[in-house]
Amino acid sequence: MTGRVIVITSGKGGVGKTTTNANIGTALARAGKKVVMVDTDLGLRNLDLLLGLENRIVYTIVDVVEERCKLKQALVKDKKNPNLCLLAAAQTRDKSAVTEEQLKDICDQLKEKFDFVLVDCPAGIEQGFQNAVAGASEAIVVTTPEMSAVRDADRIIGLLEAKEEIKSYKLLINRYRPNMAASKDMMSKDDVVEILSAELLGIIPEDTGIITSTNKGEPIVNDDDSLAGRAYRNVAQRIIGEDVPLIDFEEEAKLTNKIKKFFSKFLNKGKEN
Amino acid sequence: MADNIFAEIYNKILGFFGQNVKDESKNTAVNRLRLVLMQDRTNLTPEIMNRMRTELIAVLSKYVELDKEALDLNIGQEGEQMALMLSIPVIRAKDEAEIEEAIKKEEEAKKASDDAEDETVEAEDTEDEEENSEDASEESSEINEEENKENEENTEETTEETSEPSEEQYSEEEPTSPPEETKVDESVKKSIPKIEKHKKEENTEE
Known part of the structure; x- marks a missing residue:
């Protein structure tokens, strides 16, 4: 078996790389794929928290590299889904503890046993990014419809295009606020796609459920009622190769905006009277 | 209400x-x-933009008297394409005689700088023979470097330096603009007497 190695990156921090990784990974595993997530954010690991696996980690990627354990021993199985594994980052070391070659070697070994290897990239464009990208042949660029995030995504895309090993990259717009996009108070998905001229993989709406799901250590894709969860499941389907249409959040938002405005008009009138 | x-x-x-x-x-x-x-x-850093601005001023000043302070050079967008937006407030167009004079001066300066380059090589060759030329050759190698780097710029600016008094005012106004430009001007000022010096040396050798 030769799996696909996909790096999830963004340039800017805080746009939702790790959340995206946890959710896409879980969704792919739910769809029956064998998935391993590799956290390369040495010193700032968080993927374990989002998956609720923080208490199960014995060995980390640095232990594998420094041969204190076998690769297989360091893989932590998910609580719910046996298809899903995590290779955690070391919390006590910095980015220099692992080299590009070592990461590439780990990815090469993992893709023999898994359908998908999802590499969680640290923020920034320094060595941590270079390491994370080293073993991957595909990339997901996570951005939000904010200027700073889009600018950093553009920089990352430039760097990815310069890498021969990266055969394709796709854009994921996270924390989308359809209400604000509909009222033109925020860039729309079309604006972002046009500015970055990249292929769109999906749009994840801003959802307070993400915070509560992180609190519980349970990715939101497991919540069948959540809109963000549905969007993440759609993204996973697209990665597998199925043609799933984008959810048109804006149309829904426009309608609710209109209804809200209509009612607020009468409410305000009532107050003035 | x-x-x-x-x-x-x-x-x-x-x-x-x-x-x-x-x-x-x-x-x-x-x-x-x-x-x-x-x-x-693009890699158009503010330094490069400034340099482009200086060089544009030098070229345009041959033909028109322009308001250097108000000259505006920016990157913008023209449809899908990147565009350089240049706005040049013209104080007055120069007449034919002035333009011709400027072009002539430029050509002369170019010639002079070419000669100076040739000189440099010769000076370096004869370094051992002439004790006096030691300083000169050091200086001239400086010129050589500068001129290799900033050949066009130098020749154009030399024209201005040596032409009408109004042009000289331009270089005096320079301190308001970035330090890079003034540096260039200084090097040009230095290089002019040197070139003359070399010419004299050539004559005496002959």
Whole structure:
């Protein structure tokens, strides 16, 4: 078996790389794929928290590299889904503890046993990014419809295009606020796609459920009622190769905006009277 | 008060039918982003932009008297393409005689700088023979480096330096502009007497 190695990156921090990784990974595993997530954010690991696996980690990627354990021993199985594994980052070391070659070697070994290897990239464009990208042949660029995030995504895309090993990259717009996009108070998905001229993989709406799901250590894709969860499941389907249409959040938002405005008009009138 | 209420209701009705009355801040974001990405994607740093500006002024000054302070050079967008936006406030167009004189001066300066380069090589060759030429050769190698780097710039600016008094004022005005430009000017000022010096040496050798 030769799996696909996909790096999830963004340039800017805080746009939702790790959340995206946890959710896409879980969704792919739910769809029956064998998935391993590799956290390369040495010193700032968080993927374990989002998956609720923080208490199960014995060995980390640095232990594998420094041969204190076998690769297989360091893989932590998910609580719910046996298809899903995590290779955690070391919390006590910095980015220099692992080299590009070592990461590439780990990815090469993992893709023999898994359908998908999802590499969680640290923020920034320094060595941590270079390491994370080293073993991957595909990339997901996570951005939000904010200027700073889009600018950093553009920089990352430039760097990815310069890498021969990266055969394709796709854009994921996270924390989308359809209400604000509909009222033109925020860039729309079309604006972002046009500015970055990249292929769109999906749009994840801003959802307070993400915070509560992180609190519980349970990715939101497991919540069948959540809109963000549905969007993440759609993204996973697209990665597998199925043609799933984008959810048109804006149309829904426009309608609710209109209804809200209509009612607020009468409410305000009532107050003035 | 009543006006405000009516305006508000009017806006709300418009809003209900999907028309936007307020400022759309996302357009500002999109435009600002486009501009900043264009600068990011090219390697046109502020230093390079400044240099381009200086060189443009030097070229244009041959033909028109322009307001150097107000000259504006920016990166912008023309449809899908990146565009350099140049706005040049012209004080007055120069007459034919002035233009011809400027071009002549430029050609002379070019010649002079070419000679100086040849000189440099010779000076270096004869370094051992002539004790006096030691200083000169050091200096001339300096010139050589500068001129290799900034050949065009030098020749154009030399024209201005040596031509009419109005042109000289330009170089005196320079301190208001970035330090890089003044550096160039200084080097040019230095290089002129050196070139003359070499010519004299050549004569005596012959």
